[in-house]
Amino acid sequence: xxxxxxxxxxxxxxxxxxxxxxxxxxxxxxxxxxxxxxxxxxxxxxxxxxxxxxxxxxxxxxxxxxxxxxxxxxxxxxxxxxxxxxxxxxxxxxxxxxxxxxxxxxxxxxxxxxxxxxxxxxxxxxxxxxxxxxxxxxxxxxxxxxxxxxxxxxxxxxxxxxxxxxxxxxxxxxxxxxxxxxxxxxxxxxxxxxxxxxxxxxxxxxxxxxxxxxxxxxxxxxxxxxxxxxxxxxxxxxxxxxxxxxxxxxxxxxxxxxxxxxxxxxxxxxxxxxxxxxxxxxxxxxxxxxxxxxxxxxxxxxxxxxxxxxxxxxxxxxxxxxxxxxxxxxxxxxxxxxxxxxxxxxxxxxxxxxxxxxxxxxxxxxxxxxxxxxxxxxxxxxxxxxxxxxxxxxxxxxxxxxxxxxxxxxxxxxxxxxxxxxxxxxxxxxxxxxxxxxxxxxxxxxxxxxxxxxxxxxxxxxxxxxxxxxxxxxxxxxxxxxxxxxxxxxxxxxxxxxxxxxxxxxxxxxxxxxxxxxxxxxxxxxxxxxxxxxxxxxxxxxxxxxxxxxxxxx
Numbered sequence: 413x414x415x416x417x418x419x420x421x422x423x424x425x426x427x428x429x430x431x432x433x434x435x436x437x438x439x440x441x442x443x444x445x446x447x448x449x450x451x452x453x454x455x456x457x458x459x460x461x462x463x464x465x466x467x468x469x470x471x472x473x474x475x476x477x478x479x480x481x482x483x484x485x486x487x488x489x490x491x492x493x494x495x496x497x498x499x500x501x502x503x504x505x506x507x508x509x510x511x512x513x514x515x516x517x518x519x520x521x522x523x524x525x526x527x528x529x530x531x532x533x534x535x536x537x538x539x540x541x542x543x544x545x546x547x548x549x550x551x552x553x554x555x556x557x558x559x560x561x562x563x564x565x566x567x568x569x570x571x572x573x574x575x576x577x578x579x580x581x582x583x584x585x586x587x588x589x590x591x592x593x594x595x596x597x598x599x600x601x602x603x604x605x606x607x608x609x610x611x612x613x614x615x616x617x618x619x620x621x622x623x624x625x626x627x628x629x630x631x632x633x634x635x636x637x638x639x640x641x642x643x644x645x646x647x648x649x650x651x652x653x654x655x656x657x658x659x660x661x662x663x664x665x666x667x668x669x670x671x672x673x674x675x676x677x678x679x680x681x682x683x684x685x686x687x688x689x690x691x692x693x694x695x696x697x698x699x700x701x702x703x704x705x706x707x708x709x710x711x712x713x714x715x716x717x718x719x720x721x722x723x724x725x726x727x728x729x730x731x732x733x734x735x736x737x738x739x740x741x742x743x744x745x746x747x748x749x750x751x752x753x754x755x756x757x758x759x760x761x762x763x764x765x766x767x768x769x770x771x772x773x774x775x776x777x778x779x780x781x782x783x784x785x786x787x788x789x790x791x792x793x794x795x796x797x798x799x800x801x802x803x804x805x806x807x808x809x810x811x812x813x814x815x816x817x818x819x820x821x822x823x824x825x826x827x828x829x830x831x832x833x834x835x836x837x838x839x840x841x842x843x844x845x846x847x848x849x850x851x852x853x854x855x856x857x858x859x860x861x862x863x864x865x866x867x868x869x870x871x872x873x874x875x876x877x878x879x880x881x882x883x884x885x886x887x888x889x890x891x892x893x894x895x896x897x898x899x900x901x902x903x904x905x906x907x908x909x910x911x912x913x914x915x916x917x918x919x920x921x922x923x924x925x926x927x928x929x930x931x932x933x934x935x936x937x938x939x940x941x942x943x944x945x946x947x948x949x950x951x952x953x954x955x956x957x958x959x960x961x962x963x964x965x966x
Contacts, residue, residue: 420724422460422665426468426636438470438635442496442503443625445477446488446609448679449694449701450495452715452736456670459719461638462501473632474503478510479624481608489609491694495702500712505632509624510610512631516619517571519627519657520582520601524563528656529600530556531566532583539581542588543596549589550596556585570603573616577603582617586652594645595652598622626650629662637662640669641728668728673889675700675733681898690902691885697939697950698885698906708882709927709937709952711747714740733884737953741935744952748929749777752789752822752867753915753949755879755933757796759842759871760813762827765793770872773852775823778929787918791824794871796914801866802843804832811863813843819864822931826851826862867931874914877947880939881908915947922947929955 419427429435440461444454465472474496478484496503523529532539532555544550558566570580582601590596600623605616625646629637639646647664654661676682677700685691685699694701697708705715718739722731752775772788797813806814813819818828831844851857887903888894894901922928922938930936934955939948 421726422464422636422638422667422724423467425665426464429635430468435635436469438465438468439473439633440464440470440636440638441473441475441507441629441632441634443475443477443509443628444492445480445483446485446492447480447483448488448683449491449703451677451679451682451700451702452672452675452705452718453669453677454495455499455702455715456719456722457638457640458496458499458501459716460667460724462496462503464636464638470635471504472501473505473507473634475505475507475628475632476509477621477624477628478508478608478610479618479621481604481606481618484609486609491703495706498706498712499702499715507628507632508610509619509628510608512624512628513611513615513619515631516624516627517617519653519659520567520619520623521564522657523584523600523653524567524582525560526656527560528585529582530558530563530585531570532556532581532597532599533579534581536578536581539583539599543593544588546591546593550593552588553583553597556597567601570601570617571615573605575603577605579603584649584653586649592645592648594622594649598649622646622649622653626653626662626664627657627659629664630654630657630660633660634662637664639664639666641666641726642669666726668725670722670731671728671890672700672731672733672736674884674886674891676886676892676898678892681892684899685885688899690899697880697882707940708950709744709935710740711743711927714743717743730890734957737957740953741955744927744929744935746780747778748927748935750775750779751916751919751928751930752869753877753879753913753919753930753933753936754796754798754867754869754874755910755913756799757869757912757914758799758802758840760795760797760827760829760845760868761842762793762795762825762847763830763844764846767793769793770870773824789823789916789918790870790873791821792870792872795821795868796871796874797866797868801864802829802840804840812866813845813864818848818862819866820851820862822865822867824852824868825849826857826860869914869916871914873917875917875920875947877913877915877919877949879910879913879936879949879951881910881951882906883908919947922949927952 442461462472532553542551581599583597586595588596601617644666650664695703695707718736770790770792773791774786775789777785801812813829820826826848827845833842835841883906885906886901888901891898891901924938928936935952936949939950941948
């Protein structure tokens, strides 16, 4: 009997809340800001929020935190929805913080009416200077003691567009000596004359994160508002606003962000990579974005498995990207169809095989699948093998092809290299081989012992393909912590393009939602750049973790 997985600390809280009758069911939300594409860090949050309401009775909302019209775009909204669905989750309600702008404005008036908020004419630099330090109290704004009537009138004028950007803000009136610097009269509203992707030009004042987030949770009756650890200082303000507005008491819980080595997940840095053309876009297969991982061939199941394995904790740590690669290998090994593709072709001529003859040999599609299926692969007199699978003067324990040496061709015959053909410059152009008759699987000579098995493609039936070999985008574990510009540590070998590869003809019918293991090469999928001009395949991951070997060398 398998051991049941223990609950994480958030699940323990929820279980206790349901047990003691605090809630009959739970409500969570995934609240991305639509100012970029989702990445692996967001995947953890998605799996956590949606996973909780799969495990416990309840539902999850998708709510866009669209309170900054300058950086937000509908393109990002659509990509986020696509990513969440692709990961395998469905939200109950699609919501936007902008849905609540009228309500949030009324909340702001309520705070002013209680003497708990005031309009400040100070600049952002002056407000920052008045904040103080962690060991020194801040200074009160000269506008802090304006009357309620004056504040109400000024705030209404702010809404009406009477003032320029940056000339006034609405601040909460709390405590300039608080040990939590976020409680030192935080800004609740700022002026931004900018077109909003949903509300157009209706508003020129926009709520800050803290004014919108907790109140949106409250409006939606979110029971467990789950954030990452950097929002711990915000919890006090979250609770203060809910208390003084006298609204539904949502509660915030924090878990540790998981940083992943050999990449960056800062949206600002990812945007730099895109804008400065270090990558081809947000969905470049080297990017840690969900759209990039999807294009590279990662599966939703492998990402959910990864998020489950790294778990939920209270302390931040660095996660090895090798674990993500392990998860996708595990998944792809079960579902990927096996195919033969030669990257760097070397022609072999089987001299004792009849010219013009073609026969079909059967090769297994996926030995790991429950029900075995086979495909027909054409075999002929002239074949391609990999250049690296032949050595004219091999070392000991070289079990591939060499003069006088025998190997098996996958799913086909045993062959022996009889002659090496070279051009005038001494470059090997072909190998002349002979084959062992009746040596295919199930035939009388099939049991002959040879130590090497090679993949191959019939020259006559070969399909030209472009292969893109992707690797980790950075050559150091934590590029953000290194000296200088993080972009200085980009791995120059993160993309290798092979345009001379040949595939077996079955790949002519490759589909975008299918995954393939190219025998002895790795896992691959069809790229969106595929066109009538040619097929393009991305390497999702190698068959083994080559970086672990490199690390041991160092």
